[in-house]
Amino acid sequence: xxxxxxxxxSGTGTNMKALLDAVSRGFVPAQPCLVLSDRPHAKALAVxxxxxxxxxxxxxxxxxxxxxxxxxxxxELKAHGAEFVCLAGFMRILSKPVIEAxxxxxxxxxxxxxxxxxxxxxxxxxLDYGVKVTGCTVHFIDExxxxxxxxxxxxxPVLPGDNERTLHERIKAVEHQxxxxxxxxxALDRIRVVGRKVxxxxxxxxx
Ligand code: GRF
Numbered sequence: 001x002x003x004x005x006x007x008x009x010s011g012t013g014t015n016m017k018a019l020l021d022a023v024s025r026g027f028v029p030a031q032p033c034l035v036l037s038d039r040p041h042a043k044a045l046a047v048x049x050x051x052x053x054x055x056x057x058x059x060x061x062x063x064x065x066x067x068x069x070x071x072x073x074x075x076e077l078k079a080h081g082a083e084f085v086c087l088a089g090f091m092r093i094l095s096k097p098v099i100e101a102x103x104x105x106x107x108x109x110x111x112x113x114x115x116x117x118x119x120x121x122x123x124x125x126x127l128d129y130g131v132k133v134t135g136c137t138v139h140f141i142d143e144x145x146x147x148x149x150x151x152x153x154x155x156x157p158v159l160p161g162d163n164e165r166t167l168h169e170r171i172k173a174v175e176h177q178x179x180x181x182x183x184x185x186x187a188l189d190r191i192r193v194v195g196r197k198v199x200x201x202x203x204x205x206x207x
Contacts, residue, residue, distance in 0.1 A: 003187050004033040006082040007053075008073075008090035013044025014172055015088035015109055015179050020051050022180035030187035034080040036073065038092050054080065060092055070097040077102070084186045086179070091120075093145060104149070104193045106141045107186065109179050111171045113137060113153055118146035123168045132158050134167070136175045138182045140193065149198045151191060152178045 007016045016035060022028040035048035035055045048055050056076055063069040074097045077085060085098075087108040098106060112122040114137040117129070126134040135155040142148035154174045158167060185191050190201040 003030045003083040003189075004081045005030050005084045005086060005183070005186070006034040006036060006077050006080060007032060007048075008085065008087045009035060009037050009042055009044035009048075010039050010091040011042055011044060011089045013042065013047055013088060015175055016044050016086075017047055018176035018180055019086060019088065019183055020048070020053065022183065024051075028180055028183045028187055030084075030183065033082055034077065036076060038090070044089070066093060066095050067097065070095045074098045074101040086183060087141065088179070094141060095143065099141065099143060104140050104191075105186070107138055107151065107182055108141050108146070108148075109175050110137045110139065110146050111168060111175070113155065114139060114146055114150060122146075123164050123171065126158065127162065127164060127167060134158055134171065136171050136178065138175075138178055140198075149193050149196045151182050151185070151198050151200070154178050 007019060009016050019028065020032060023030065023032055032053045035044065035053050037045050037057050038060050040057045045055050058072050058076060060069050063072060073094060085102055085106040110122060112126055113135040117125040133155050135153060137150055138152045139150045140148040156171050156174055185200055192199045
């Protein structure tokens with residue numbers, strides 16, 4: 001039986017699209033059961049509907065606190081039978097109710113080499129700092145922002161003349177490769193977490 005998974009989005013959803021495409025070509029052997037957005041007009045929702053994935057919207061403003069919002073998100077994920085969850089440009093911080101309902105089963109992609117440059121504007125932070133290499137990180141979420149155990153990372157060079165847009169585009173192109181790999185590992189139950197240490201039982205296959 002294929003695992004069911006949800007994708008949480010707030011924006012354009014190119015990472016969501018990369019995951020859905022990887023499902024379509026059989027690379028991620030799991031069933032997308034829900035695309036959930038906190039923004040009703042997120043472009044990602046239209047893309048998900050076109051791919052015939054169920055969608056729902058939970059607007060943060062409708063809830064009294066981060067805790068209540070997270071409870072609603074957890075309930076929605078459970079209602080759709082999600083077994084793991086991929087955050088793909090989801091701009092809200094999720095707290096205990098989600099983390100406890102899905103222990104080490106919620107992953108996020110972040111456009112820097114964590115622990116450098118957590119939080120929003122990671123690409124701008126890297127440019128402003130003047131690093132020559134940045135990249136992307138896929139990690140489990142925990143109660144701190146962009147902090148949980150790291151599953152995969154890949155470096156991306158900062159090129160002369162890069163601006164936030166050009167650098168972020170190159171980082172995203174790499175995210176679109178590594179995020180489906182992580183989703184595949186989750187789908188196949190190939191990831192073990194001990195403390196901060198993440199072991200992957202990889203089949204070492206190339207797509
Ligand atoms: C990605 O770079 C991701 O790392 C960050 O937000 C961006 C989302 O882009 N959290 P998209 O919506 O998937 O195109």
